[in-house]
Amino acid sequence: MIVKKLEDIVGTEQEVDGGNWVSRRLLLARDGMGYSVHDTVIKAGTETHIHYQNHLEAVYCIEGAGEVETIADGKVWPISAGTIYALDQHDEHYLRANQGVDMRMVCVFAPPLTGREVHDESGVYPLLTES
């Protein structure tokens, strides 16, 4: 059994600042679950270009509001607390948080992140494995 609290992660190296977002990485590859789980804050008023070519991600909004736009077709979906989206096609997208309030998301990645990944200039995370 693994039990952790968000307060155990905050301020450690499992809290990663990506600029537009801060990701508190609750479960990682080394926890052996086959996926990673993050509590991520998307800063108010930001737009982030993301393209997880090496990962599948599901994102469940629990606070705040914004939108996600898939770049291939220009579709825009509003996001608010209680909305989940899943990048089942490795969809390249923009993630936007509305002005004035941060968005808080629970993110699940498969394969799991190992810990310190941040987006490269194309919005991609590298595919890393525990050595």
Ligand code: 9YT
């Ligand atoms: C929703 C999203 O993809 N935000 C970027 C950060 C990422 N979820 C992470 O590393 O937690």
